[in-house]
Amino acid sequence: MAEINQMEKLVSLCKRRGFVFPSSEIYGGFAAIYDYGHYGTLLKNNIRDAWWKHMVQYRDDVVGLDSAIFMHPKTWVASGHVDSFDDPQIDCKKCKARMRADHILEVFGINADKQPLEFINAEIKKLKELGKLKCQACGSTDVTEAKRFSLMVKSNLGSPTDALSEENVVYLRPETCGGIYLEYKNTVDSTRVKLPFGIAQIGKAFRNEIVARQFIFRTREFEQMEMQYFLHPSIMKEKYEMWKKLRWDWYLEYGIAGENIQWHQHEKLAHYASEAYDVEYDFKSLGGFKEIEGVHARGNWDLSQHAKFSGVDLSYLDEKTGERFVPHIMETSVGLGRLFLMFLDKAYTEEEIKEGEVRTVLKLDKRLAPIKVAIFPLMKNKPELVSKAREIFDGLKMRWMCEFDDNGNVGKRYRRQDEIGTPYCVTVDFDSLEDGAVTVRDRDTMRQERIGIEKLESFFSGKFYN
Numbered sequence: 001m002a003e004i005n006q007m008e009k010l011v012s013l014c015k016r017r018g019f020v021f022p023s024s025e026i027y028g029g030f031a032a033i034y035d036y037g038h039y040g041t042l043l044k045n046n047i048r049d050a051w052w053k054h055m056v057q058y059r060d061d062v063v064g065l066d067s068a069i070f071m072h073p074k075t076w077v078a079s080g081h082v083d084s085f086d087d088p089q090i091d092c093k094k095c096k097a098r099m100r101a102d103h104i105l106e107v108f109g110i111n112a113d114k115q116p117l118e119f120i121n122a123e124i125k126k127l128k129e130l131g132k133l134k135c136q137a138c139g140s141t142d143v144t145e146a147k148r149f150s151l152m153v154k155s156n157l158g159s160p161t162d163a164l165s166e167e168n169v170v171y172l173r174p175e176t177c178g179g180i181y182l183e184y185k186n187t188v189d190s191t192r193v194k195l196p197f198g199i200a201q202i203g204k205a206f207r208n209e210i211v212a213r214q215f216i217f218r219t220r221e222f223e224q225m226e227m228q229y230f231l232h233p234s235i236m237k238e239k240y241e242m243w244k245k246l247r248w249d250w251y252l253e254y255g256i257a258g259e260n261i262q263w264h265q266h267e268k269l270a271h272y273a274s275e276a277y278d279v280e281y282d283f284k285s286l287g288g289f290k291e292i293e294g295v296h297a298r299g300n301w302d303l304s305q306h307a308k309f310s311g312v313d314l315s316y317l318d319e320k321t322g323e324r325f326v327p328h329i330m331e332t333s334v335g336l337g338r339l340f341l342m343f344l345d346k347a348y349t350e351e352e353i354k355e356g357e358v359r360t361v362l363k364l365d366k367r368l369a370p371i372k373v374a375i376f377p378l379m380k381n382k383p384e385l386v387s388k389a390r391e392i393f394d395g396l397k398m399r400w401m402c403e404f405d406d407n408g409n410v411g412k413r414y415r416r417q418d419e420i421g422t423p424y425c426v427t428v429d430f431d432s433l434e435d436g437a438v439t440v441r442d443r444d445t446m447r448q449e450r451i452g453i454e455k456l457e458s459f460f461s462g463k464f465y466n
């Protein structure tokens with residue numbers, strides 16, 4: 001079971017080195033919720049910034065937004081989420097485990113994605129009759145029929161009582177794009193954007209996932225990075241292909257090999273959609289290709305529905321052609337936590353450096369690495385070395401996330417920095433005091449070279465894009 005080992009190793013490294021902790025551990029944990037520690041926060045922020053740069057900063061046709069998690073409850077009625085944002089759930093009568101019926105059917109090669117409950121239950125019945133349907137936890141064949149389980153998370157924001165009734169329910173957003181649709185008009189009115197243009201946002205989303213036991217791959221609270229591109233339907237095909245290529249190239253740019261990602265085309269589309277593809281990554285830790293990002297052509301469903309339910313005109317007047325129409329939307333939607341897991345999965349490496357000695361190293365893209373440079377005095381109890389190392393740290397930290405470390409021997413410090421993926425370690429030794437040079441050690445090749453202290457900044461410049 002190589003995959004399981006790989007996942008166990010990642011989970012353990014994440015906890016040991018302060019990347020990801022299970023939430024509320026001192027209270028016994030809280031299922032499918034995770035906290036990001038120091039290095040995890042840094043890595044996550046770097047992935048977030050890499051996305052933002054490509055989606056907003058480097059473009060002149062996409063603007064940003066940071067909308068609230070809470071929105072008017074009608075938002076989710078208009079979008080169809082209240083009625084139908086659910087997954088088919090089956091329960092084991094013996095051990096009470098909950099399972100996703102569509103995932104179980106997938107194991108038998110049956111695609112139940114967006115299929116009606118009747119279809120799912122007919123397939124489940126056939127498998128039951130053949131004695132093939134078993135609880136994934138205890139192996140019992142005594143499982144229920146599938147029923148719809150809503151993924152919407154409710155809150156009682158602003159309610160005078162604690163009780164939730166249909167009138168006072170407020171939802172925690174299940175996806176971030178809802179806020180984009182609601183701020184479409186304000187954005188057009190305030191930022192001088194003209195079609196085609198996009199609105200991008202990064203933020204938390206909440207889903208009451210039935211099964212969530214794949215570490216941070218599927219959690220009940222997660223961050224999404226979404227971009228909604230508003231356009232005239234006549235250019236949908238062209239822009240869809242453009243965004244598919246841009247997103248694909250983004251993965252390659254950050255070191256994901258072409259053979260480790262693939263497009264998966266949705267067979268069954270929502271009635272308003274014209275195209276839907278997912279990017280899938282071949283996770284070593286999850287045993288194969290799994291969805292990380294969706295690229296969807298959504299027609300004009302979203303704005304039309306919100307116009308209908310709010311009574312506000314959301315149409316667009318093309319000043320050149322004089323045509324008035326409700327813009328169509330093509331979206332890219334990716335989970336930040338899933339990208340985090342993908343980059344870790346890709347980076348995690350065990351290398352035999354000499355017989356019987358294995359080093360664990362995170363070969364993260366240098367721009368994404370949580371710490372860019374670690375600075376060591378060779379010995380902790382030599383004040384001249386310590387103050388020189390501090391001086392270098394104080395200079396470099398103004399540009400990059402650096403770490404000063406004087407604990408244990410240098411070999412041990414290298415191992416620790418390897419495990420958190422630090423691309424360069426700088427050691428100040430006795431020669432440094434004479435020749436003004438330090439030893440710079442490269443994480444991947446482990447090669448060491450002497451570099452003058454005054455040349456360090458220019459040496460690192462360009463390696464991390466700041």
Ligand code: ATP
Nearest residue numbers: 207209217218219222291292293294333334335338
């Ligand atoms: P899945 O089929 O895996 O449940 P989905 O098709 O419902 O995902 P979308 O609604 O298209 O997902 O969401 C877009 C992206 O948001 C996904 O590709 C994924 O990266 C991320 N995402 C969705 N649900 C979760 C979750 N529960 N935990 C972490 N990331 C998620």
